[in-house]
Amino acid sequence: MPGSWRLMRNSDMQDVSRIAAIVHPDFPEDDxxxxxxxxxxxEGCFILELEGEACGYMFSHPWLDSDIPPLNTLxxxxxxxxxxxxxxxxxxxPQARSRGQTSPIIRHLFSIGQAADLPTVSLVAVNGSQGFWQHMGFEDVSSEKLKEKLLSYDDAARYMVHR
Known part of the structure; x- marks a missing residue:
């Protein structure tokens, strides 16, 4: 059964905290x-529901090119x-992975960026996910300028951009 993405609500924060603790234990962030x-x-925050349960989330926002917001920082x-x-x-x-749940929300993210007249969507790929993001059309544009900030994520973190 496919899941569905919907806009996040304030009432979803408990589910977000639960999911983050399980999925990203090496990248903790405060509620x-x-x-x-x-x-x-x-407009850039979503919850994935699968069989009536929140089992994924996405946070995104407008930002500056080649400027990575530090983890766990307001x-x-x-x-x-x-x-x-x-x-x-x-x-x-885990129960939401390998079900094709990511592609639709990433395509929607591209449309959000276009609607905001922004030429790119950017991210930091962690946990060896660079190949996945390349498959989604992102390219690695990591630079010496970003090296120190990327190391605060993990040794293999890459700054990637979709144009």
């Missing part, structure tokens, strides 16, 4: 980070002149 992302860019506000739509985090519970 306040997720709540702020939802407040700042609700943004305060979005940039006045964003240059990219930034995929902050996507997480799927």
């Amino acid at each position: 306040a980070i997720f709540a702020e992302r939802l407040e700042l860019a609700p 943004l305060g506000k979005l940039p006045a002149s964003p240059q990219t739509w930034y995929l902050h985090d996507i997480a799927l519970m």
Whole structure:
């Protein structure tokens, strides 16, 4: 049975915390980070429901090109002149993986970026996911300038962009 993505609500934060703790134990973020992302860019925050249960989420927002927001840090506000739509985090519970759940929301993310007149969608690929993101049309544009910030994620983290 396919799942369905819907816009996130404040009432989803408990599910987000639960999913994040399971899927991203090496990249912990406070609940306040997720709540702020939802407040700042609700149009870029989604919940995946599968058989009536929240089993995935995505947080995204407008941001600056080649500028990676530090993990577990409040943004305060979005940039006045964003240059990219930034995929902050996507997480799927094991039961939601390998079911084709990611492609539809990523395609929707591209349309959000286009609607905001932003030329790119960007993200940091972690946990060896670079190949997946390349398959989705992203290219690795990591640079020496970003090296230190990328290392704060993991040794294999890559800054990737879809044009």
